[in-house]
Amino acid sequence: MEYVWKTKPKASQAALEKLSKEINVNPTLANVLINRGVESFDQAKDFFRPSLSQLHDPFLMKGMSHAVERIEQAISSGEKILVYGDYDVDGTTAVALVFSFLKGFYPKVDFYIPDRYKEGYGISERGVRFAAEENFSLVIALDCGIKAIDKVALAKELGVDFIICDHHTPGETLPEAVAVLDAKQEDCPYPYKELSGCGVGFKLIQAFAKKRGMDESGLYAYLDLLVVSIAADIVPISGENRILAYYGLDRINNTPRPGLKALILRSKIEKEIGISDIVFKIGPRINASGRLEHAKASVELLISTDLDEALERAKVVDEVNATRRNFDENITKEAFEMIAAREQEQIWNTTVLFKEDWHKGVIGIVASRCIEKYYRPTIILTESNSKATGSARSVVDFDIYEAISECSDLLDQFGGHKYAAGLTLSVDKVPAFQAKFEEVVKSRIEEVHRKPVIEIDDELLLDQINYRFYNILKQMAPFGPGNPEPIFRISNVYAEDVVVLKEKHLRFKIKQDGQETTPVCLGFGMADRAKDPDLTTVNFLRSKMRFDLVAEMRENFFRDKSSLQLYVKDIKFD
Incomplete structure (x- = not known):
């Protein structure tokens, strides 16, 4: 999947210097904090040391x-x-x-x-x-x-x-x-x-x-x-x-x-x-x-x-979850095959799939899997109690709940929020719903919704990857929506010691001119990102071609030893 890289606005030099001095951090960390609305000593104190006394009445x-x-x-x-x-x-x-x-x-x-x-x-x-x-x-x-x-x-x-x-x-x-x-x-x-x-x-x-x-x-x-x-x-x-x-x-x-x-x-x-x-x-x-x-x-x-x-x-509960994983894998495979078959007909703005024997309990997971691969508003439907019932999942900043509500004349019931919803309708209305939902989304969706965006906090040099930096970074947790794990761009590097893991993942070291640090990088699912076998990511990396990457910094533990690694989100070659 192709990603759009979007660097968050850089704070002013005055703001960076002020916060850096007040809380004794380097400008890169200060910029990460300012991106999260932390601009003063008092705000940093509340951010790093939240108190239960701050809970609302x-x-x-x-x-x-x-x-x-x-x-x-x-x-x-x-x-x-x-x-x-x-x-x-x-x-x-x-x-x-x-x-x-x-x-x-x-x-x-x-x-x-x-x-x-x-x-x-x-x-x-x-x-x-x-x-x-x-x-x-x-x-x-x-x-x-x-x-x-x-x-x-x-x-x-x-x-x-x-x-x-x-x-x-x-x-x-x-x-x-x-x-x-x-x-x-x-x-x-x-x-x-x-x-x-x-x-x-x-x-x-x-x-x-x-x-x-x-x-x-x-x-x-x-x-x-x-x-x-x-x-x-x-x-x-x-x-x-x-x-x-x-x-x-x-x-x-x-x-x-x-x-x-x-x-x-x-x-x-x-x-x-x-x-x-x-x-x-x-x-x-x-x-x-x-x-x-x-x-x-x-x-x-x-x-x-x-x-x-x-x-x-x-x-x-664990045994039930193992069964759930099997259903998830099989239905996801079927869904991908259905999407691939209909892709030959036209270019779609949505994915709406229905199969009467899919397990109702995993269709929400399958919808998320489809977005990971095809990245567009998705609804997966199955039959339950003689009705078509489904789970909807959306892409970033597209309100799928509003889009579904525009199709309410075809629905028995629906509910949810911007990124996830559930719905029920008559089985015979599924084709009409597919067509109308496609038209509604087509009229609303913008170019910015068509590719996933990686939001980058700042540029990083390899020598900045050290425990002093990381120990402050991890105190910004817990990470999640609204406080995402910081993502950094590292430019003009080349790879060494490239290894393919389990035929899917990559492990390699990166070097940057003028920098002594050579961190280990992990790229999950990156071994065969290109369809042409000669143009795979692994071949590009082994060619010593220069590239930029975006990654999160993580701590790895192995045999009672810890080290810092980069979890790669995406790579762009020169």
């Missing part, structure tokens, strides 16, 4: 007072409370968090996760009727519910109250719940708009603790769950999320709950856990149950209080 969120009052009323009246959540990582961590908190002092509480295949996403009629039949008079819905107008109305008829805790984009009409907690409501004054669903659940228990005069420090034990949701749901790691993720990582690395400890052991993570470890190792294992079987297993794992029990549950 939860009662700033619209509806919070009503939500807390209703929970207090339920507890004082001895009502049964049902904690209801979505079946993905964000939903299951949110349920585990709120359920564990309430269960710690109130016995009449249980949880409910809808079945992906029998009930679908969000609040279901089956879930509402279950609550009524089992005499739950209050349901706390997490990571879902913002568009469940009919289901909440049914609940009201059946004598069941709802508190909605969501972070997805609201529609024009809100459910008639006791309280709707969603900072994305236009009239919600809450200062930070990008909380995860689990984050909204945390603000709810924070408000309850505050109202009750409970020691809020006791809530910090739940931050390991919260950082898992922040990482896995790919919300921005900025503002309040950055504070919560910072302390959540500290918790998960030092005193994780038994369920997460068991997942860490199953994942064989033997270093300090970062956001990427959660995204690629812990999150998929939690997600697997909801994708292939029932997400209740993941919640039961996350609320386990005994490590031996948690290890047994984690083993089962």
